[in-house]
Amino acid sequence: MAQQAVSGRAAAGPGGAEFLAARDLLLNTREDYATARAEFRWPRPVEFNWALDWFDTIAEREDRIALWIVEADGSEQKLAFSDLTRRSNQVANWLRGLGVSRGDRLILMLGNQVELWETILAAMKLGAVIIPATPLLGPDDLRDRVDRGAARHVVTSSAHTAKFADVPGGYTRIAVGGADGWESYSDSAGAATAFEPDGATRAEDPLLLYFTSGTTAKPKLVEHTHVSYPIGHLSTMYWIGLEPGDVHLNISSPGWAKHAWSNVFAPWNAEATVFLYNYERFDALALLREMQRCEVTSFCAPPTVWRMLIQADLTGLATPPNKVVGAGEPLNPEIVEQVRRAWGVTIRDGFGQTETSVQVANTPGQELKPGSMGRALPGFEVALVDPASGQEAAEGEICLRVDPRPVGLMTGYADDAERNAEVLRGGYYHTGDVGSVDEDGYITYVGRTDDVFKASDYRISPFELESVLLEHEAVAEAAVVPSPDPIRLAVPKAYVVLAQGWEPSDGTALAILRFAREHLAPYKRIRRLEFTDLPKTISGKIRRVQLRTREVEIHEDPSPAGEYREEDFPELKS
Template sequence: MHPVAEEDADVTEQTDAGAVAAGPGGVEFLAARDLLLNTREDYAAARDAFRWPRPAEFNWALDWFDTIAGRQDRTALWIVESDGSERKFSFGELSRRSNQVANWLRGLGVARGDRLILMLGNQVELWETILAAMKLGAVIIPATPLLGPADLRDRVDRGAAKHVVTTSAHAPKFADVPGDYTRIAVGGADGWHAYADSAAAAETFEPDGPTSAADPLLLYFTSGTTAKPKLVEHTHVSYPVGHLSTMYWIGLEPGDVHLNISSPGWAKHAWSNVFAPWNAEATVFIHNYERFDATALLGEMQRCGVTSFCAPPTVWRMLIQADLTALRTPPRKVLGAGEPLNPEVIEQVRRAWGVTIRDGFGQTETSVQVANTPGQELKPGSMGRALPGFEVALIDPATGAEAEEGEICLRLDPRPVGLMTGYADDAERNAEVLRGGYYHTGDVGSRDADGYITYVGRTDDVFKASDYRISPFELESVLLEHEAVAEAAVVPSPDPIRLAVPKAYVVLAAGWEPGEATALAILRFAREHLAPYKRIRRLEFTELPKTISGKIRRVELRTREEEIHAEPSPAGEYREEDFPDLKS
């Protein structure tokens, strides 16, 4: 149990008493939420009993957040800055401030259905505006502050944005972004409305009417590893209610202090820095930093009593290069998301903290679909089983039939609440991903007799070498077990005999130098740990191309391979045949 177990003992009674004011949608949501809390370590019971709430009308900010703010005043948001300063905000404070911001935005012309670009960092104004826009019925277009003018023009144009909220530091990026949109700056900027003026607005808010559950709430521009960003549309239930599955995966409870390392603008930030923790009445904990410092992060986790921690693989790989034992009281709930975690990372954390990182699989298009949930048997390499509310099928791309290995798909009868409405203004793409009674994820997995699913790779990343199917993720996992390898990406490299052979692009760990000796050590290690047909036969040391959200763009590496192998011996590439010490 977490440290606030006694305080939480009366949560159910308080919740039942306070939920009446939330309306039917809030009551239905509460019942589903409490069922998952009460079965958080009993997967079978949760799968059997859980049914998605499907209210006709629902506004999470009004019907849920404001309701819990009215009956308890725990810390909702805790922000620690890089200089050590910190601020805490209670549910009540955020409820009142979001009311003020909603009233002020309404006065500036923000109306139901308007699209609003929200480009802020991890600062309280971000959460205030999310809640305020939701109360107004505006559609939020989340945007990372890393975006440049070209990306912003695309969002204003294709997103049909009528309003923009950003900081004074980023306001100049919009100078070359045409459009008749309301400009609002935190910190103020010439020609922009000052966000600080919202403090003079009334602290009570009256909505202009009920919010239909089917009304759009979020419009995400996906990062895209292969193509131009898609516009993913979510409603007032698909993310707020859909992330009950994410709450269940993490195992969040009232009073938890949850740290999720994710940048604003991406779906994972909404998953674990808004909806999942506040569905559970937990605290969102933020540690801001100018440059990632594993030691400093571990120190703040210890000082502030973080009980739940989620990070992408890149962060986990940096953390295991630090002294994990410096965190004397590690969180009991540790998660990995964004891309599958490699077994070596999981084992190092287990040795240091005595807990196992639990994988979860989802997309911008969905909440968590498949995961290792609390209290369940964990199988090495598996990302777990289908979450309550999701029916997962593996579809053989060649036959369209269900199989033991195939594309990970969601059955649409019944349609899970935690699934997007679709891609905005893209009927052709929607028809493609929603064909045959399934939602097609584009990811491949295999399932064992107990229902555990193991990730194989993206459908466009899996390739054939000598007629064998190769999963890049499997090979990358082996490479990461070598002490010299910090990151790796495996792609097919054209070969006149085998059609293609596996090639690894490697980022070296600190203390290792690129060169023949290191290449030989890694190739020998791969030879000893992989079946002959899976062997890494070519290797190159380089930085990996990534999306702005940190996912490896293997499509760029595949394209590069086609280009460089127009020549017989590309510079910088090491091959098995270059080393007589390696037997053929």
């Protein structure tokens, strides 16, 4: 049943009013998937500036806390929507005085600090194009971003200015905290608090330029507009189930798309509070204490964090959030079950990419099918396309129909016509991910197109095998890749990170291989195993491509060191 309508005074301008109407429809059908699918239409304004036409109007309805940041030492900052409107106006006016103008590209490399959100809003108001960058980047990465991104301005903290010492270019240098030779961000406090744009922002104007994490190749440049992420993330708001007044915690590093998803657009589309807990080293118990104290109602975390959380005492959180989701990579069933037992809520998976907002998800109040990441969200038409025939099928590459083109889809890859033609061929946007769909429209993730492999002529999904391995108490993380085999061509091999208290021994290897043997069909079972840390991108995604390459290299030796095999254990012989 739809809840009572939630609305307020019309947002500024026709684009803002259209956005508000679409937003309210999704709020009012938050648990009514069928109605939302049938009635939702993407707003398609000709002119739209989310910071001016939406964010700046929120305080007129109710001036809630927009941003709440808690530090590990217990200090905290709370800013209302009106506070951020005023401060972003000052920053925009000050940046304009430094020469930042419409269409200029600006690298924004800050941690989870107030200045990050002030600058995002200010750049948006100016019509500048933001190039988000994680503070983990080094000089080589930054040189690539300045060069290929054609950056004219850089905003970073004093702790990271030295990284730009050998990064050439005539870009404006702006430092939060001050640095020799850099403009001081604190000077923005003297700027005027009222802001006037220099003209209209067109919907198709670029807003964001993301360098993807590059799991298989050099980072691509993903371009989003003033509608594709701000308006597109209405789908993300709907997936999470966010409502006005929620306190939403999303664990994500600045610089990556997921940070914009759930630390900017989705919560503020819903008029919810963005909550951050900053820590130098992850401490599950400390995080849970702050979630309890600050009454977090909505929580999103990547699989890596969920794996660490379930090794702590989740029951220590007396009032868990009632909205709990996972993103980044699909969640394994064992994690979902442990959280359900401890908190009485079910983690709901969602699927999207840097190139899109959330496309497929389990939404609030809907039936959940074990292992499925849900159904197509309002505004998206999803099809599974068989790579061989190019026809829609029950299993195939997850694609989006682009007639009509969904608002939450990127403009394209900047300066890469060949790649754009490849991903938009045949009337679809091709995600590069494989899934299967049932008769009710629920989609189950299989894996990346380049991760799925054949063993003894059977098609193997690494994700399926990894999910089984994670059910064993010794396994904290796992990645499955094909290992060269003279008879079967390839066999499944697991690279395993052990849970606390387990040793990388013969006994542990036997226990895990036996468990896999008991829980997987013979053609799927793990034949080889190695204990090691997993290579990951800066954003935390497992680089299976690196493991696949390693497998080819190490098996030039028929018995590589550190590898356990089924045949090593007589106990496993049939």
